[in-house]
Amino acid sequence: MIVMKFGGTSVEDAAAIERVAEIVRSRAADGPVVVVSAMARVTDQLLAAGKAAAAGDRDRALEFAASLRQRHLSAASELLPGTHFFNLQPALESNFKLLQDLLTGVATLHELSPRSTDCLLSFGELLSSEIVSAAFSVRGLASARVDSRECLLTDASYTKAAPLFGETGARLEARVRPLLAQQLIPVMGGFIGSTLDGVPTTIGRGGSDYSASIFGAALNAERIEIWTDVPGMMTTDPNLCSEARLIEEISFEEAAELASFGAKVLHPATLLPAIEKSIPVFVLNSRDAAGAGTCIRAHVPGNHHPVRAIAAKRHTTIVNVAGERGEIPRGFLREVLAVFDRHQCQVDIVASSQVRITLAVESDTAGPQLVADLERFAQVTSEPRQAIVSVVGENLRGRQGIAASIFGSVAAAGVNVRMISQGASEINITFVIREEDVPAAVRRLHSDLFADDQAVVHRMAASVPASRQQAVTEPVLQPEES
Ligand code: ASP
Ligand code: MG
Numbered sequence: 001m002i003v004m005k006f007g008g009t010s011v012e013d014a015a016a017i018e019r020v021a022e023i024v025r026s027r028a029a030d031g032p033v034v035v036v037s038a039m040a041r042v043t044d045q046l047l048a049a050g051k052a053a054a055a056g057d058r059d060r061a062l063e064f065a066a067s068l069r070q071r072h073l074s075a076a077s078e079l080l081p082g083t084h085f086f087n088l089q090p091a092l093e094s095n096f097k098l099l100q101d102l103l104t105g106v107a108t109l110h111e112l113s114p115r116s117t118d119c120l121l122s123f124g125e126l127l128s129s130e131i132v133s134a135a136f137s138v139r140g141l142a143s144a145r146v147d148s149r150e151c152l153l154t155d156a157s158y159t160k161a162a163p164l165f166g167e168t169g170a171r172l173e174a175r176v177r178p179l180l181a182q183q184l185i186p187v188m189g190g191f192i193g194s195t196l197d198g199v200p201t202t203i204g205r206g207g208s209d210y211s212a213s214i215f216g217a218a219l220n221a222e223r224i225e226i227w228t229d230v231p232g233m234m235t236t237d238p239n240l241c242s243e244a245r246l247i248e249e250i251s252f253e254e255a256a257e258l259a260s261f262g263a264k265v266l267h268p269a270t271l272l273p274a275i276e277k278s279i280p281v282f283v284l285n286s287r288d289a290a291g292a293g294t295c296i297r298a299h300v301p302g303n304h305h306p307v308r309a310i311a312a313k314r315h316t317t318i319v320n321v322a323g324e325r326g327e328i329p330r331g332f333l334r335e336v337l338a339v340f341d342r343h344q345c346q347v348d349i350v351a352s353s354q355v356r357i358t359l360a361v362e363s364d365t366a367g368p369q370l371v372a373d374l375e376r377f378a379q380v381t382s383e384p385r386q387a388i389v390s391v392v393g394e395n396l397r398g399r400q401g402i403a404a405s406i407f408g409s410v411a412a413a414g415v416n417v418r419m420i421s422q423g424a425s426e427i428n429i430t431f432v433i434r435e436e437d438v439p440a441a442v443r444r445l446h447s448d449l450f451a452d453d454q455a456v457v458h459r460m461a462a463s464v465p466a467s468r469q470q471a472v473t474e475p476v477l478q479p480e481e482s
Contacts, residue, residue, distance in 0.1 A: 001031035001180055003221045005190060005212035008040035009229040010286035011128050014078035020132065021139045023227065023289050024185065028141065030222070031180050033215060035190045036132050037208040038124025039075070042068060043191075049103055050112045050120045058107035065103055069096045072127050079135040088134045092127060099123050114158035115199065118192075122149065122200045125189025125208070133187035143185040151175055152193030152211060154201045161193060161201035165273075168193075169218040176219065188215070209267040213281065217273035224279055226266065227286040232294030233258065233265050236310040240439050241446045247309060248292055251300040254308050254392050255281075257428050261348075261390035262313030271296065300394070306402055307393035307449050312438045315363040316348065318383040318418065321374055322356035333357060335377065343370040348388055349421045349430060360388055360419055360432050386418065387438045390430040391445065397426045406445065413437075413444035 004027060006020050024032055038046075049064035072092060077085045102120055106112050112120075125148065133145035151171045154161035179186045190208025193201050203210055209226055216224040230238075231246050233255065238244040250258075252275045260268040265283055274281050275298075284293035321336050323329055333350075336357055340347050345365035351358045363384060374380045391406055403422065406429055410417055419432035433441055 001033060001219060001221055002027060003035060003212050003216035003219070003224045004032045005035040005208060005224070005226050006037065006132075006286060007208065007226075007228045008037040008042070010227050011036050011132060012040035014075045016286070017075065017079055017132055017135050019286055019289070020227070021136055021141060023286060024136065025139070025141060026289070027225075028185070032185055033176060033180070033219065033221075034132065034136075034143075034185060034187045035208060035212040035215060036125065036128045036187065037190055038128050039071070042071075042124040042128070043121055043205070046120050046124055047117070050106060050117060053103045053106035054110060054112035056107060056110050058104060061103040061107055062100060065096065065099050068099075068123075068127075072131065076131050076134070079131065080138055084134060084138050088130065091130055095123055095127055095130075118158045118161075118202045119200045121202050122189075122192040125192045129187050129189040136185060136187065141185055142183065143187050144179045146175055146179070146186045146188045148188045148190070148192050148211065149194040149198075149200055151188065152203070152214065153196060154193040154203060156195045156199065156201065158201055160204045161195075163193065163203065163214055164196070165214070165218070167196065168214060172215060172218045176215070204267070204269075206267040207269075209270040210273075213270045213273045213279075216279055217277045220277065221279055224274055224281045226270070226281060226283050228265065228283060229285065229287060230265060230283075231285050231288065231291050232283045233263060233296075233309070235308070235450055236442055236446050237263075237312065240312065240442045243443075243446055243450065245450070246292065247294050249295050249297070249300045250308055251394055252296060252298055253425075253427055254300075254394060255294075255296045257390065257392045257425060258309055258311045261311040261388060261392070261428070261430065263309070263311045302393065302395035305393070305450055306395050306399065306405075307391050308395070309392050310442055310445050310449070311390045311392065312442055313348070313388040313390070314435050314438065316360050316386040316388050316432065316435075317363040317366045318386050318432060319359045319361055319366060319371075319374075320356055320381045320383075321359070322379040324377070324379060326355060328352070328355065328357070332378075336374065339370060339373045343367070343373070345370055349419060349432065351419055351421065358419060360386065383418075385435040386432050387435045388430060388432055389438065389441060389445075390428050391449070392428045394427055396429060403429055405448070407431075409445045409448040410441050412448075413440045415441045415444075 049061045053061035133143045136143040153164040153167040176186050190211035233247045234244040236244045256271045259266040278298050280297040282293050285291045346362045347359050349360040371380050415433050415437040417431045421430045
């Protein structure tokens with residue numbers, strides 16, 4: 001069996017869902033389990049409705065609900081002829097009724113807790129999975145919609161719940177495996193789950209990819225396909241650099257580094273379950289089903305480029321924490337990290353000297369309360385509007401001269417480097433620059449690192465001692481240590 005996950009834009013309207021049905025038909029013999037996101041922008045609109053309700057604006061909240069109802073019903077009626085639409089309508093309407101009741105309750109209480117947020121957000125995937133499943137059946141793809149809340153079991157950390165893998169696996173075996181045995185195509189919403197006592201949860205924004213991988217690993221899928229609206233993983237963000245190109249093959253380790261350092265194609269946790277079972281993951285374009293896409297798997301040999309890709313992650317803040325008496329007392333790092341942990345602030349890079357510790361963190365999570373907590377025992381300064389640039393590739397292992405060439409490119413772009421990290425992972429070199437410098441730095445790096453093959457060969461050859469040049473000037477460069 002395989003898992004096929006379709007993102008929001010891949011199910012955004014009737015035409016998109018038509019395309020999904022044809023793509024799934026092309027894989028019918030492989031025993032697909034289909035996982036869908038909410039239709040594009042629906043999760044954001046549900047959140048906006050919840051915020052309006054929490055601010056007491058019930059009418060505005062209900063307007064959001066009405067427009068969501070309109071959009072889903074019109075997609076459903078376009079996809080489903082006459083009686084089929086009428087068969088599905090009650091299920092959709094009962095969801096809209098629940099949604100209205102929930103928003104009315106939130107407006108009455110002026111309160112939107114993380115727990116009610118998850119209940120609210122679950123409607124997006126509940127509705128899309130109903131419609132997609134019905135659309136499949138009408139098109140001769142015998143399908144069964146499965147309520148993911150009954151399969152993906154999580155803890156109770158609402159809005160970012162952690163999956164309970166054992167229980168989830170058992171539920172999938174009980175509910176999904178038998179459908180596959182009957183040659184049915186299970187259709188499930190991504191992103192949503194529930195606690196052991198049945199309270200709805202979500203596993204974090206963009207989490208449908210992660211759901212797909214959890215399901216794929218639990219069911220021992222042959223492969224996991226993530227269908228999206230871009231050709232695959234790219235050498236860098238094409239919005240930043242028009243020369244970005246498709247990566248056809250990439251290792252788990254490289255792709256995981258890219259996902260956690262800003263490549264938006266995949267939710268950062270997606271690969272973990274797949275890695276554990278060594279299940280290849282494909283990123284494919286639902287608007288160009290014949291495209292090659294990107295294959296992510298355990299071992300991919302280095303190619304002739306010195307690196308595989310360049311990622312940039314904006315919204316980063318540098319926090320400098322110094323000991324109060326000009327030195328770092330014992331246990332200081334532990335105490336500092338405990339504060340970040342308590343505020344659920346994600347630390348991406350740490351550097352330390354005799355007198356202070358410098359951390360690069362996600363700006364959204366580094367609020368004034370966190371700074372106040374640090375100031376109880378340390379001197380703190382922060383530098384907002386920074387970005388982390390990460391250069392990733394198996395070829396970086398033991399490659400002489402590559403750091404010099406990377407920082408040479410950054411300098412040539414006129415960009416100052418504020419922090420550097422290398423070594424924690426052998427396959428990336430990561431550094432922090434000002435957010436506004438990202439386009440210049442990335443473009444320059446990309447043109448230097450992905451120049452046409454001959455130029456790369458020459459530059460790399462020039463950066464290693466003559467005694468090793470022979471190996472490096474071979475047409476296909478291999479990592480020097482492997
Ligand atoms: N619909 C959810 C979101 O927008 C989950 C997902 O699309 O992956 O975050
Ligand atoms: Mg996504």
